[in-house]
Amino acid sequence: MKWDEFFVTGDPLIYGADVSIALTTAGILFYLTYFKKWKWLWTEWLTTVDHKKLGIMYIVSAVLMLFRGGVDALLMRTQLAVPEAKFLDSQHYNEIFTTHGTIMIIFMAMPFLIGLINVVVPLQIGARDVAYPYLNAVSFWTFFIGAMLFNISFIIGGSPSAGWTSYMPLASNEMSPGPGQNYYLLGLQIAGIGTLLTGINFLVTILKMRAPGMTLFRMPMFTWSSLVTMVIIIFAFPILTVALALMTFDRLFGSHFFTLQGEGMDMLWANLFWLWGHPEVYIVILPAFGMFSEIISTFSRKTLFGYKAMIWSMLLIAGYSFLVWVHHFFTMGSGAVVNSVFSITTMAIGIPTGVKIFNWLFTMYRGKIEFATPMLWSLGFIVNFVIGGVTGVMLAMAAADYQYHNTYFLVSHFHYVLIAGTVFACFAGLVYWYPKMFGYKLNERIGKWVFWLFTIGFNICFFPQYFLGLDGMPRRVYTYSEESGWGPLNMVSTIGGFMMGVAFLILVYNMYYSFRYAKRETHGDAWNGRTLEWSTPSAMPPFYNFAKIPVVKSLDHFWRQKQEGKVEKLTIKDIKPIHMPSNSGVPFIMASFFFIAGFGMVFEWMWMGALGLIGVFGTLIYRSFEYDDGYYVSEEEIIKTEKISN
Amino acid sequence: MANKSAATEHGGFPWKHLIGFVLSIVLTLFALWIALGTDLSVTWILIIIFGFAFLQAALQLLMFMHVTENSRKGGFSGRIQIGNVLFGAFVAIVIVIGSVWVMSAGHAKHDKHDAPKTENQDGSHESEEHGSH
Amino acid sequence: MAHAETHDPNTPLEYRSETGRLNILGFWIFLGAEIALFATLFATYMVLTHRIADGPALGALFEVKSLLIQTFLLLTSSFTCGLAIHEMRRHNVKGLMTWMIVTLGLGLGFLYFEIQEFLHFIHEGANIGTSAAWSGFFVLVGTHGAHVTFGIFWVIMILIQVARRGLTPATSAKVFISSLYWHFLDVVWIFIFTAVYLMGMVMQHG
Numbered sequence: 001m002k003w004d005e006f007f008v009t010g011d012p013l014i015y016g017a018d019v020s021i022a023l024t025t026a027g028i029l030f031y032l033t034y035f036k037k038w039k040w041l042w043t044e045w046l047t048t049v050d051h052k053k054l055g056i057m058y059i060v061s062a063v064l065m066l067f068r069g070g071v072d073a074l075l076m077r078t079q080l081a082v083p084e085a086k087f088l089d090s091q092h093y094n095e096i097f098t099t100h101g102t103i104m105i106i107f108m109a110m111p112f113l114i115g116l117i118n119v120v121v122p123l124q125i126g127a128r129d130v131a132y133p134y135l136n137a138v139s140f141w142t143f144f145i146g147a148m149l150f151n152i153s154f155i156i157g158g159s160p161s162a163g164w165t166s167y168m169p170l171a172s173n174e175m176s177p178g179p180g181q182n183y184y185l186l187g188l189q190i191a192g193i194g195t196l197l198t199g200i201n202f203l204v205t206i207l208k209m210r211a212p213g214m215t216l217f218r219m220p221m222f223t224w225s226s227l228v229t230m231v232i233i234i235f236a237f238p239i240l241t242v243a244l245a246l247m248t249f250d251r252l253f254g255s256h257f258f259t260l261q262g263e264g265m266d267m268l269w270a271n272l273f274w275l276w277g278h279p280e281v282y283i284v285i286l287p288a289f290g291m292f293s294e295i296i297s298t299f300s301r302k303t304l305f306g307y308k309a310m311i312w313s314m315l316l317i318a319g320y321s322f323l324v325w326v327h328h329f330f331t332m333g334s335g336a337v338v339n340s341v342f343s344i345t346t347m348a349i350g351i352p353t354g355v356k357i358f359n360w361l362f363t364m365y366r367g368k369i370e371f372a373t374p375m376l377w378s379l380g381f382i383v384n385f386v387i388g389g390v391t392g393v394m395l396a397m398a399a400a401d402y403q404y405h406n407t408y409f410l411v412s413h414f415h416y417v418l419i420a421g422t423v424f425a426c427f428a429g430l431v432y433w434y435p436k437m438f439g440y441k442l443n444e445r446i447g448k449w450v451f452w453l454f455t456i457g458f459n460i461c462f463f464p465q466y467f468l469g470l471d472g473m474p475r476r477v478y479t480y481s482e483e484s485g486w487g488p489l490n491m492v493s494t495i496g497g498f499m500m501g502v503a504f505l506i507l508v509y510n511m512y513y514s515f516r517y518a519k520r521e522t523h524g525d526a527w528n529g530r531t532l533e534w535s536t537p538s539a540m541p542p543f544y545n546f547a548k549i550p551v552v553k554s555l556d557h558f559w560r561q562k563q564e565g566k567v568e569k570l571t572i573k574d575i576k577p578i579h580m581p582s583n584s585g586v587p588f589i590m591a592s593f594f595f596i597a598g599f600g601m602v603f604e605w606m607w608m609g610a611l612g613l614i615g616v617f618g619t620l621i622y623r624s625f626e627y628d629d630g631y632y633v634s635e636e637e638i639i640k641t642e643k644i645s646n
Numbered sequence: 647m648a649n650k651s652a653a654t655e656h657g658g659f660p661w662k663h664l665i666g667f668v669l670s671i672v673l674t675l676f677a678l679w680i681a682l683g684t685d686l687s688v689t690w691i692l693i694i695i696f697g698f699a700f701l702q703a704a705l706q707l708l709m710f711m712h713v714t715e716n717s718r719k720g721g722f723s724g725r726i727q728i729g730n731v732l733f734g735a736f737v738a739i740v741i742v743i744g745s746v747w748v749m750s751a752g753h754a755k756h757d758k759h760d761a762p763k764t765e766n767q768d769g770s771h772e773s774e775e776h777g778s779h
Numbered sequence: 780m781a782h783a784e785t786h787d788p789n790t791p792l793e794y795r796s797e798t799g800r801l802n803i804l805g806f807w808i809f810l811g812a813e814i815a816l817f818a819t820l821f822a823t824y825m826v827l828t829h830r831i832a833d834g835p836a837l838g839a840l841f842e843v844k845s846l847l848i849q850t851f852l853l854l855t856s857s858f859t860c861g862l863a864i865h866e867m868r869r870h871n872v873k874g875l876m877t878w879m880i881v882t883l884g885l886g887l888g889f890l891y892f893e894i895q896e897f898l899h900f901i902h903e904g905a906n907i908g909t910s911a912a913w914s915g916f917f918v919l920v921g922t923h924g925a926h927v928t929f930g931i932f933w934v935i936m937i938l939i940q941v942a943r944r945g946l947t948p949a950t951s952a953k954v955f956i957s958s959l960y961w962h963f964l965d966v967v968w969i970f971i972f973t974a975v976y977l978m979g980m981v982m983q984h985g
Binding site: 249 | 937
């Protein structure tokens with residue numbers, strides 16, 4: 001391979017990206033060296049096993065990916081703003097809608113939610129860390145490396161261009177030659193390892209690490225939604241692992257799973273992809289439901305209405321989410337019986353979701369509602385998500401789906417559920433738990449501007465797309481004719497898209513502004529909360545979270561304590577040495593070997609792939625022989641941290 | 647009770663393992679005989695040999711893997727483990743039967759061109775082009 | 780994390796530390812994921828099993844003798860692995876080591892015959908690229924074989940640790956977890972035996 005094939009050349013947009021990447025990297029390296037931050041970076045972040053820090057790193061990565069995916073989206077909207085635009089050519093457009101979809105689902109939505117779960121869930125259940133802190137670091141670093149591997153594709157070797165669903169035979173060697181599609185396969189594979197480990201880790205954490213007295217039916221709703229999500233992750237992600245591996249075999253080793261030769265079945269890929277893909281939809285929406293439940297309950301000053309009904313409906317969804325996958329390809333033509341069955345299961349799964357909408361409405365009913373920013377996002381969610389849900393039921397009807405399939409109607413539908421559901425939740429959760437992570441709130445005034453601009457922009461962007469879809473505009477086309485008459489609505493949609501982009505920039509500005517000017521919280525209960533994460537004395541919990549593990553007596557235990565004026569004060573007698581896990585650099589090194597292995601396989605340099613895998617196994621063996629039982633935090637240190645003066 | 651079995655296993659002859667082993671050998675040979683040594687219809691053979699397979703899986707889980715074992719008194723790890731395996735079995739059955747069903751029904755059924763016809767021996771589908779379901 | 784040690788003398792060693800208990804439970808959950816992983820491979824194989832293109836039919840190449848040798852080796856290794864755990868619970872390190880080494884030997888024997896069989900199939904003109912059906916076969920059975928290979932290395936690593944450190948709550952939990960893995964591979968093999976080999980031969984003859 002020649003160097004000019006190795007690096008992507010010829011496109012001014014990409015040269016621009018090259019320059020900005022080089023400048024940013026140089027800037028970071030300069031900063032780290034000049035301010036002597038390398039050691040700090042290594043000891044505080046790269047080797048940490050603290051769930052809060054890992055959570056913050058997840059969220060920072062997710063915000064970066066939101067930027068990347070957002071830029072992709074705006075490039076697409078620019079191209080589509082007017083008919084027959086020449087801004088992007090068809091190949092470039094294909095690459096961009098592929099990376100947009102993949103990044104937003106796998107590298108933005110999931111890590112954002114998993115990041116918030118990391119920060120919040122151990123605190124909510126009164127634990128000092130997760131069940132396997134070391135494994136948690138492995139999870140983060142494999143996700144991060146997977147994301148990086150996927151992201152360098154656009155400057156080295158070329159991006160995948162077969163869509164985030166990568167249907168065969170479009171994704172085959174014949175139709176998608178070169179390393180692009182391999183980046184998709186390997187990047188997702190490596191990140192998927194991290195996700196599966198997170199699933200196991202948090203399932204065991206929630207089941208086994210709860211504070212005394214916190215029975216299953218006293219757990220906060222966000223913890224419950226995380227529990228159900230983890231179950232779905234554990235059983236859905238292996239399906240993706242296999243599907244990706246099989247396609248990798250097809251592309252690299254000449255097997256015939258999904259190829260047109262050797263009697264492979266291209267649609268078997270679609271079948272496996274959506275066997276994972278539909279549960280994946282619930283993986284990214286259930287934690288969102290959990291967050292909205294917490295926020296609505298907090299800002300209505302009421303216990304969540306129908307707590308148990310909500311739990312049962314989520315458990316039902318965990319099973320049901322595996323029974324609806326065919327609705328993603330009704331048009332494959334599996335016949336009336338198959339399509340009818342999956343049509344019915346799809347409509348049925350809407351019921352437990354609908355139940356929750358009423359839970360939230362009745363929670364607010366007669367509550368003393370405070371319209372803080374997280375609450376605004378939650379209210380915006382209810383309204384907009386219902387639009388997405390109702391159009392989803394329209395799509396669920398197999399016969400009607402033949403009309404909607406592959407049109408902008410579908411595009412609009414899934415953006416209404418994924419943005420109004422997942423993204424609104426990420427923003428709401430970020431604002432809500434920001435003081436827990438950083439010790440101060442994001443500015444409320446700017447935050448409300450962000451909310452209104454984003455929500456209005458979102459509707460301007462996507463509502464017209466329903467009508468474009470009904471008018472026959474297919475998805476994934478890079479341009480359209482003047483005569484089609486789709487020009488005006490597309491222009492409107494593009495304007496809305498840029499409004500969302502501006503809102504994102506203001507959100508980032510708000511982080512800077514609040515870092516500079518926000519009032520620092522003096523205690524742990526920033527929002528007058530109900531659950532245990534708000535019960536820590538300091539705004540940001542110390543690394544061991546709780547000096548004394550709380551004993552839980554009811555649902556919303558902390559709220560009840562506050563109501564009865566019985567919040568326990570820490571005394572010197574409560575302090576005992578705390579056992580904590582040691583930091584480790586192994587996860588980071590292991591993930592680096594994964595990067596070498598993945599990069600080698602992307603370019604089909606098998607020696608490099610083998611070398612990387614040997615490195616991975618080496619780190620596994622090293623870890624197996626390492627007997628590190630952690631360390632104890634001394635009483636003096638705890639007393640000092642907690643500022644107890646008898 | 648699961649705890650008790652873990653405790654009493656400390657000494658003595660491992661009867662449980664031996665019984666499990668003998669049963670697994672017997673089930674294997676029996677399945678082989680059903681499959682190759684009898685004249686049952688294909689459907690019955692499949693039902694019986696898969697029944698045996700699930701039986702043998704249960705045997706391994708109970709006799710060798712101590713799936714019901716609780717890690718401590720009053721704990722519910724045993725129940726989590728069983729629930730986990732059962733949900734796994736549910737998902738596995740959905741994946742396997744669902745995929746086979748979806749990929750062989752309707753249009754997909756006629757997607758094969760030159761492969762020998764092995765299922766559907768009932769003769770009503772002379773033409774691969776016009777399946778009635 | 781928390782270091783509550785329980786010292787009920789009836790509690791097996793591997794359950795005595797909090798870490799041991801958590802790791803064993805976590806590994807059970809991981810086996811749930813493995814069930815989904817193998818189920819997907821089985822589904823792929825079953826969908827593609829008749830799509831043999833110009834290659835040989837699957838059932839035509841399967842041989843009962845080789846199948847039975849592999850099956851008995853693996854079934855027996857699962858049994859001896861169980862005996863090893865039995866000895867571990869009697870605090871008999873020597874018994875544990877002996878039975879585990881027997882288990883590994885049987886595992887190696889299984890791998891030997893599996894590789895022989897694969898070579899035989901390749902010789903008969905059936906490899907991973909022959910047809911969709913053979914792709915499904917090699918990747919399903921090969922993934923199981925790769926698991927066995929990984930398991931052999933893993934158990935060796937753990938036995939070294941037991942030899943060095945003796946039976947402690949930490950090492951015994953590791954041994955117990957690796958035994959779960961080994962038994963699980965036997966369960967998977969039972970389904971390969973049934974769904975791949977027996978079904979393949981039944982379809983061939985029926």
